[in-house]
Amino acid sequence: MKSQRIHNFNAGPAALPLEVLKEVQENFLNFSGSGMSITEISHRSKWFEEVIHDAVTRTRRLLNLDDRFHVLFIQGGASLQFCLIPMNFLKDNESADYINTGTWSAKAIKEAKILGKAVRVAASSEDENFSYIPDHISFDKNAVYCHITSNNTIKGTQWAQFPDTGTVPLIADMSSDIFSRRFDAAPFGLIYAGAQKNVGPAGVCMVIVRKDMLEKVPGNLPSMLKYSTYAESNSLYNTPPCFAIYVIQLVLKWLEETVGGLEKMETANREKAKLLYDVLDGGEFYRGTSKPGSRSLMNVTFRLPSEELEALFVKEALENDLGGLKGHRSVGGCRASIYNATSMDAVGGLVDFMRAFEKKHG
Amino acid sequence: MKSQRIHNFNAGPAALPLEVLKEVQENFLNFSGSGMSITEISHRSKWFEEVIHDAVTRTRRLLNLDDRFHVLFIQGGASLQFCLIPMNFLKDNESADYINTGTWSAKAIKEAKILGKAVRVAASSEDENFSYIPDHISFDKNAVYCHITSNNTIKGTQWAQFPDTGTVPLIADMSSDIFSRRFDAAPFGLIYAGAQKNVGPAGVCMVIVRKDMLEKVPGNLPSMLKYSTYAESNSLYNTPPCFAIYVIQLVLKWLEETVGGLEKMETANREKAKLLYDVLDGGEFYRGTSKPGSRSLMNVTFRLPSEELEALFVKEALENDLGGLKGHRSVGGCRASIYNATSMDAVGGLVDFMRAFEKKHG
Numbered sequence: 001m002k003s004q005r006i007h008n009f010n011a012g013p014a015a016l017p018l019e020v021l022k023e024v025q026e027n028f029l030n031f032s033g034s035g036m037s038i039t040e041i042s043h044r045s046k047w048f049e050e051v052i053h054d055a056v057t058r059t060r061r062l063l064n065l066d067d068r069f070h071v072l073f074i075q076g077g078a079s080l081q082f083c084l085i086p087m088n089f090l091k092d093n094e095s096a097d098y099i100n101t102g103t104w105s106a107k108a109i110k111e112a113k114i115l116g117k118a119v120r121v122a123a124s125s126e127d128e129n130f131s132y133i134p135d136h137i138s139f140d141k142n143a144v145y146c147h148i149t150s151n152n153t154i155k156g157t158q159w160a161q162f163p164d165t166g167t168v169p170l171i172a173d174m175s176s177d178i179f180s181r182r183f184d185a186a187p188f189g190l191i192y193a194g195a196q197k198n199v200g201p202a203g204v205c206m207v208i209v210r211k212d213m214l215e216k217v218p219g220n221l222p223s224m225l226k227y228s229t230y231a232e233s234n235s236l237y238n239t240p241p242c243f244a245i246y247v248i249q250l251v252l253k254w255l256e257e258t259v260g261g262l263e264k265m266e267t268a269n270r271e272k273a274k275l276l277y278d279v280l281d282g283g284e285f286y287r288g289t290s291k292p293g294s295r296s297l298m299n300v301t302f303r304l305p306s307e308e309l310e311a312l313f314v315k316e317a318l319e320n321d322l323g324g325l326k327g328h329r330s331v332g333g334c335r336a337s338i339y340n341a342t343s344m345d346a347v348g349g350l351v352d353f354m355r356a357f358e359k360k361h362g
Numbered sequence: 363m364k365s366q367r368i369h370n371f372n373a374g375p376a377a378l379p380l381e382v383l384k385e386v387q388e389n390f391l392n393f394s395g396s397g398m399s400i401t402e403i404s405h406r407s408k409w410f411e412e413v414i415h416d417a418v419t420r421t422r423r424l425l426n427l428d429d430r431f432h433v434l435f436i437q438g439g440a441s442l443q444f445c446l447i448p449m450n451f452l453k454d455n456e457s458a459d460y461i462n463t464g465t466w467s468a469k470a471i472k473e474a475k476i477l478g479k480a481v482r483v484a485a486s487s488e489d490e491n492f493s494y495i496p497d498h499i500s501f502d503k504n505a506v507y508c509h510i511t512s513n514n515t516i517k518g519t520q521w522a523q524f525p526d527t528g529t530v531p532l533i534a535d536m537s538s539d540i541f542s543r544r545f546d547a548a549p550f551g552l553i554y555a556g557a558q559k560n561v562g563p564a565g566v567c568m569v570i571v572r573k574d575m576l577e578k579v580p581g582n583l584p585s586m587l588k589y590s591t592y593a594e595s596n597s598l599y600n601t602p603p604c605f606a607i608y609v610i611q612l613v614l615k616w617l618e619e620t621v622g623g624l625e626k627m628e629t630a631n632r633e634k635a636k637l638l639y640d641v642l643d644g645g646e647f648y649r650g651t652s653k654p655g656s657r658s659l660m661n662v663t664f665r666l667p668s669e670e671l672e673a674l675f676v677k678e679a680l681e682n683d684l685g686g687l688k689g690h691r692s693v694g695g696c697r698a699s700i701y702n703a704t705s706m707d708a709v710g711g712l713v714d715f716m717r718a719f720e721k722k723h724g
Binding site for chain 1: 363365366367370372373374375376380383384386387390391392396398402403405406438440441442444445449473478558562563564565582586587600602604606685686
């Protein structure tokens, strides 16, 4: 039982900025002078309209999106997007490229195949246990889109630069690194991100879709499975997940007004990651699992000399108020997820603990 | 700007019990000694496992569900269920019955038809503007299921007793009256309820499905669109809407431990509704829009002598801290939604205001 808050290295749901949590808490019984909780107001009220409008506006500003893009909020997580993308964009006589960089890419491929869609795996890093991001990829110029996973939470890899697919629109699962760094949105036909890592609580997926992509949406899809339904209604076709969108709005406000924008956030994220990778590279005790050129700035994955030491590491770290350091159940080992809301202070505390643990057990 | 909380008659998202909101607020920075917010803990942590287990257990107890039923939490609202139901249960050579009692029934029918499914509208109350619940219905004995909307928020009608469909499983959208009264779940193949009226915040739909129904689920559906995926993983196939499920758990705890169970809740709901319908029946100024035998215990819909008076009524009510009384934008008029969390005190305040308003303007 912790009486104080701990440093949170969870992979997702993950740390949120303390000032955001405090603002939610403070206003929880009476939102914006409505006399009601944010969980009790109508999604069609002026109060919620301001929330969703502000969240969209800040997203546009932070990611430099021009008016060719819609910003949508859809329920079901990134996992629902795995099927919505081929259902909306890929006709039976067409083909799409997918790059397989691990568990989440593989799930996106699997769901497209369940639908009987033509999927070409243009590249894969499965040969070396997904420890790197593929390079020198030969893309299909006739593909309807090319799907990538921008950051791989389980394997600790990340695209340092996005691939050049020419005129083929990129589609990216950015669940674990959206708003963590600057990038040019122009080549993307669609970007999606489950909120629960870098931008909010679980229960909503942000979808940024280029308007020309919507022309592909078939008419015989149910309303809730069509991107056009959300685009035409500003994500208010039915009741949206109001609370989750509200927290996203506050996180984006924090990102702009407290952090000072995406460039500053990226600088901080690079510094945090460097602190940890320097420990991994500084000796033999900790061993990073992803290749240096493909390393994730968000999820630092590593092994210790034995599984017993790994279990002890996770246990003793928690005793020192450093939580969530266990690797994903599918791969084992250790993982420090250092999303936007994980402070330099938290990372510094982890580095100190890692050095002390190595001294004791190395 | 209200400095105090108001009485909330919103149709949804709607009032939540104040003691639930206070508990969320109090524990928001450190949930259950985790040192993290409920929005920051892993959905696979022991803390969240306890939350979802308790929510399911209380649902089973409150609704008297035996182990033939799964209790699931699915994102996308009731609107997503409109397409999931025919996708999961209705094969191309089969037919289903639907009863059309207004907007939400009509949407359920529309989505099934988009999928090209064979839908038979077994009865409709469209002939009298959906002001009543159809009776003497001739059901198709070969239907795969019969779909009803148990309570109609917009038209203010409710099934007083569920129809006898013999061996054909009933499927009911109970978004606006689940947990408001006792009923026998045995004839139901599936029950669904968007949480944001009687049981929690927006962002999750409760689905109660009878296990034999899952045998109908086709193998070629994407994972996130199959009920079996949620049933096999205890709603944890991917990250669920943790916060919304947590609030549901607290509301169900309130329902069992503070209210004292469903029978007491039903008694209170009948008393609240009677207070309002007595005002409507006691004179000519207010006019109920639904027929007496079909009246909803949850949404009391009524008209005043003119639209100007209706607008004034809504405005002056809000000045008296009675909010959310405007009728649905598609029908106009006034509506008092009196879900579980709307107290007798709130209804009493509304009745007093209605009498005073009539005296002044009648």
